[in-house]
Amino acid sequence: MSDRRIGVYICHCGGNISDYVDVERVREAVQNEPGVVVARTAMFTCSDATQQEIVQDIKERNLDGLVVASCSPKLHLFTFRNAARRAGLNPYQYTQVNIREQCSWTHTDDRDGATEKAIRLIRAGIARTILTEPLEPIIIDTVPKVLVAGGGIAGLRAAIGMADIGISVFLIEKSPAVGGWIGRLEKMYPHGRNGRQLIDKLVDEVKKRENITLFTNAELVEKSGNIGDFNVKIRVSGQGDKKDDITANVGSIIIATGFDSYQPGAGEYGYGIDGVITLPEFKELLDSSDGIPARNGKAIKDVVYIYCVGSRQQPDRENPNLYCSRYCCNAAVHASLLLAEKNPKSHQYHLFRDVRTYGRYELLYSQSREAGSTYLRFGEDDPPAVERCSGGKIKVTVKDLLTFGEEVEIKADIVVLVTGMVPRKNGELVDVLKLPVGRDRFFNEIHPKLRPVETVVDGVFICGACQGPKNSAESVASALAAVTQSASILKKGYVELDPLMASVNPQLCDWCDECVKVCPYSAIEKGEEQGKEVARINKTGCKGCGGCVPVCPREAIDLKGYTDAQIKSMIDGFLKETF
Amino acid sequence: MLVNPDFVDEVKRSEEFNASACMNCGVCTAVCPMGIELLPRKLFRYVLLGIKDRVLENVETIYSCLLCRMCEANCPAKVRIAENVRTLRYYINKKVFKL
Ligand SMILES: Cc1cc2nc3c(=O)[nH]c(=O)nc-3n(C[C@H](O)[C@H](O)[C@H](O)COP(=O)(O)OP(=O)(O)OC[C@H]3O[C@@H](n4cnc5c(N)ncnc54)[C@H](O)[C@@H]3O)c2cc1C
Ligand code: SF4
Numbered sequence: 001m002s003d004r005r006i007g008v009y010i011c012h013c014g015g016n017i018s019d020y021v022d023v024e025r026v027r028e029a030v031q032n033e034p035g036v037v038v039a040r041t042a043m044f045t046c047s048d049a050t051q052q053e054i055v056q057d058i059k060e061r062n063l064d065g066l067v068v069a070s071c072s073p074k075l076h077l078f079t080f081r082n083a084a085r086r087a088g089l090n091p092y093q094y095t096q097v098n099i100r101e102q103c104s105w106t107h108t109d110d111r112d113g114a115t116e117k118a119i120r121l122i123r124a125g126i127a128r129t130i131l132t133e134p135l136e137p138i139i140i141d142t143v144p145k146v147l148v149a150g151g152g153i154a155g156l157r158a159a160i161g162m163a164d165i166g167i168s169v170f171l172i173e174k175s176p177a178v179g180g181w182i183g184r185l186e187k188m189y190p191h192g193r194n195g196r197q198l199i200d201k202l203v204d205e206v207k208k209r210e211n212i213t214l215f216t217n218a219e220l221v222e223k224s225g226n227i228g229d230f231n232v233k234i235r236v237s238g239q240g241d242k243k244d245d246i247t248a249n250v251g252s253i254i255i256a257t258g259f260d261s262y263q264p265g266a267g268e269y270g271y272g273i274d275g276v277i278t279l280p281e282f283k284e285l286l287d288s289s290d291g292i293p294a295r296n297g298k299a300i301k302d303v304v305y306i307y308c309v310g311s312r313q314q315p316d317r318e319n320p321n322l323y324c325s326r327y328c329c330n331a332a333v334h335a336s337l338l339l340a341e342k343n344p345k346s347h348q349y350h351l352f353r354d355v356r357t358y359g360r361y362e363l364l365y366s367q368s369r370e371a372g373s374t375y376l377r378f379g380e381d382d383p384p385a386v387e388r389c390s391g392g393k394i395k396v397t398v399k400d401l402l403t404f405g406e407e408v409e410i411k412a413d414i415v416v417l418v419t420g421m422v423p424r425k426n427g428e429l430v431d432v433l434k435l436p437v438g439r440d441r442f443f444n445e446i447h448p449k450l451r452p453v454e455t456v457v458d459g460v461f462i463c464g465a466c467q468g469p470k471n472s473a474e475s476v477a478s479a480l481a482a483v484t485q486s487a488s489i490l491k492k493g494y495v496e497l498d499p500l501m502a503s504v505n506p507q508l509c510d511w512c513d514e515c516v517k518v519c520p521y522s523a524i525e526k527g528e529e530q531g532k533e534v535a536r537i538n539k540t541g542c543k544g545c546g547g548c549v550p551v552c553p554r555e556a557i558d559l560k561g562y563t564d565a566q567i568k569s570m571i572d573g574f575l576k577e578t579f
Numbered sequence: 580m581l582v583n584p585d586f587v588d589e590v591k592r593s594e595e596f597n598a599s600a601c602m603n604c605g606v607c608t609a610v611c612p613m614g615i616e617l618l619p620r621k622l623f624r625y626v627l628l629g630i631k632d633r634v635l636e637n638v639e640t641i642y643s644c645l646l647c648r649m650c651e652a653n654c655p656a657k658v659r660i661a662e663n664v665r666t667l668r669y670y671i672n673k674k675v676f677k678l
C-alpha cells in the first residue's frame with residue numbers, strides 16, 4: 001500500500017480516445033490502485049473547466065501526485081505541469097500517460113485490447129508517480145553575448161540587430177572578407193539596388209558598434225556547455241600556417257553560413273562547351289561590362305537560358321536536389337532585363353519548366369517579356385540539348401510545349417545555365433555543433449511554421465540561406481527572427497532546464513570512468529567527494545538521455561524522475577493481471 | 580525549325596507588333612467566327628520565336644481574318660490582336676508580294 005494521495009484524470013478527447021477505449025471501464029479499473037484517492041473522466045481534460053476541477057481537487061483533497069491519461073506529453077505536458085503548479089503541487093510530481101497516439105489511435109480495430117492497454121499504461125503512470133519527489137528546474141544565468149557564424153547579408157544583419165539590443169557579438173567569417181554572395185553582386189532584383197554597396201553599408205554599421213568583434217578567416221572549432229552558457233573556440237588563420245585559437249563565452253549561437261551555387265557536371269546541358277556558363281558567371285559578366293556585354297571580343301546578342309539546373313531534379317537520380325531553389329527564376333529574369341538594357345538589340349530565349357516569379361516578382365517577368373524576352377517551356381522528361389556548332393555559336397534544340405510541342409532550334413552566342421542553390425560543405429561545423437541536417441542537406445529548423453529559426457540544439461539558431469533557398473530579403477527577415485529568439489533568452493537573464501538528469505551517488509561510485517565513455521554530450525567529469533574521486537555530472541551538459549545509467553557496474557547513477565526504482569515499479573504496473 | 584532572331588525585328592520594325600503579353604490561353608481561337616485555328620495565338624508564337632517559314636506557309640490564313648476584333652474584345656491579356664494582324668499583313672505585302 002502507499003500513503004500517497006494521487007488524482008487520476010482520464011480523457012475522452014472528445015471521442016478521439018473514448019471511441020476506441022472504454023474510459024469508464026478504465027476508470028473503474030484504476031480507481032482502487034494503491035495511492036489513488038480520486039479517479040475521474042473528462043470530455044476534454046485540457047479545457048479550462050477541467051483544469052479548474054483538477055486544481056480544486058489538488059487543493060481540497062490535498063493531493064501529492066497527479067496523473068493525466070490523455071494525448072502525447074508533446075502537446076500538453078506543460079499545460080498540466082502548470083495546472084499542478086497553480087494548485088501548489090510540485091510539477092515534477094505529475095505524470096502524463098499517452099493513451100491517444102500510443103493507444104486509441106493505434107488500435108482502432110480492437111476496442112477491448114485498447115481498453116486493456118490503457119489500463120496497463122495508466123497503472124504504470126500511477127506507479128511512477130508514487131515514487132516521484134519534488135524537483136525544481138535548474139536555473140542557469142545566461143551570458144549576454146552571442147556568436148554569429150557567417151558574414152553574409154544574414155550574419156551581418158543579425159550581428160547589428162543583436163548589438164543594438166545590447167548584446168555583445170562575436171562575428172566570425174570563414175573567408176578573408178565579409179559579404180557572402182551579395183557582396184559580389186551589382187544591380188539586384190527587385191529594386192536595382194547595388195549588392196556591394198548594401199554590404200558596404202552594413203560593414204560601416206558593424207564598425208560603428210563597439211560591441212561587435214569581427215574575425216575574418218575564422219572558424220568555430222569547439223563548443224561545450226549549454227544554452228545560455230556556451231564555451232566556444234574560434235580558430236583564426238593568419239599569414240602562412242599561423243593559427244590563433246580564441247576562446248569565448250557566449251549565451252547563444254546564430255548560424256548564417258549561407259549556400260553554394262550548384263556546379264553543373266561536365267556535359268550537363270553542354271557545360272564545358274565554350275560559351276555555356278552558369279548564372280553567377282553570367283551575372284558577373286553583366287556586372288563587369290560597362291557597354292555592351294561581350295564574350296571573346298564579340299557582342300552578346302542571342303542568349304538562351306536553361307532554367308532549373310541543379311534544382312527540382314528527377315527523384316531517380318543519385319542524391320537528387322528535389323527542391324526549387326526559389327531565387328533563380330527571379331535572378332535570371334532580372335539578368336535578362338539588365339542585358340536588354342545594356343544591349344537593346346539582344347534576343348533572349350528562356351527555356352523554363354515553370355516560371356516561379358512569385359509574389360511581386362511577377363512584374364519582373366512581365367517587364368522582361370515586354371523587353372523582348374521569349375519564353376519556351378520544356379517538359380521535365382524532355383530536356384533541351386546543347387551542342388557546339390559552326391561560327392562560334394551554340395545550338396540548343398528544345399521541344400517547346402508553348403509552340404504546340406514543335407521542335408525548335410536556337411543558335412545562341414551564350415547559354416546561361418540557371419543554377420540553383422546547394423548547401424555549403426560545412427561538415428566540421430555540423431560536427432562541432434551537432435547541427436541537424438535535413439534530407440535536402442540544408443540545416444533544419446524545429447518547426448517550419450511555428451519555430452522557423454530554432455534548432456533541436458537549444459540555444460543554437462539558424463538563418464539565411466544555410467537553412468534552404470532564400471533571397472536576400474528573406475534571408476534578412478529570418479536573421480532578424482533569429483535575433484528576436486536569441487535575445488529573448490539572453491535578455492531574460494536566465495534559462496530554466498528540466499531537472500530530469502543523471503545524478504551520482506558518491507558513496508557507491510568508485511570512478512571507473514565507464515560512464516564518461518558513453519555520454520554523448522561529454523557531460524561527465526571527474527569530481528571529488530570527501531577526498532574520494534567520483535563521477536560528477538555537469539548540470540548544464542546533461543540532457544537526461546540515461547545512457548550512463550545501465551553501464552555503471554556499481555549502479556551508482558540514477559536518472560532523476562526516472563529512477564531505477566520507478567522504472568521497475570512501472571514494469572510491475574504494466575504486468576499486473578487484474579482487470 | 581530554326582529560330583530566326585532577326586525576323587521578329589523585321590516584323591516589329593513599326594513598333595506596332597506586340598504579342599509578348601499573350602499567355603496562350605486560347606480564348607481568341609474559341610471565339611473566332613471564322614474558326615481560324617491558327618489565328619492569332621499560334622501565329623503570334625511563330626512570329627515571336629522568329630519561325631519565318633511557318634508564318635509564310637500561312638499567308639492565306641492571315642488574309643482570311645475579318646479583323647472583327649471578337650478575339651481582341653475577349654483577350655484577358657489585352658493583346659492588340661487586330662493591330663498585330665495588320666502589321667503582319669503590312670510586312671507580307673512588302674516582303675512577299677513586293678507591293
Ligand atoms: C547569381 C546570384 C544572383 C542573386 N541575385 C539576387 C538578387 O538580385 N536579389 C536577391 O535578393 N538575392 C539574390 N541572390 C540570392 C542571395 O545571394 C542570397 O539570398 C544571400 O546571399 C543569402 O545570404 P546569406 O548570408 O544567408 O548567405 P551567403 O551570402 O552565402 O553568406 C554566407 C557567409 O558565411 C560564410 N561562411 C560559410 N561557412 C562558414 C563557417 N563555417 N564559418 C564562418 N563563416 C562561414 C561564407 O563565407 C559567407 O560569407 C542571388 C544569388 C546568386 C547566386
Ligand atoms: S544521462 Fe546522458 S547526458 Fe547525462 S550523463 Fe548520462 S549519458 Fe550523459
Ligand code: SF4
Nearest residue numbers: 601602604605607654
Ligand atoms: S486571347 Fe489573348 S492571351 Fe489568349 S491566346 Fe489569344 S492572344 Fe493570347
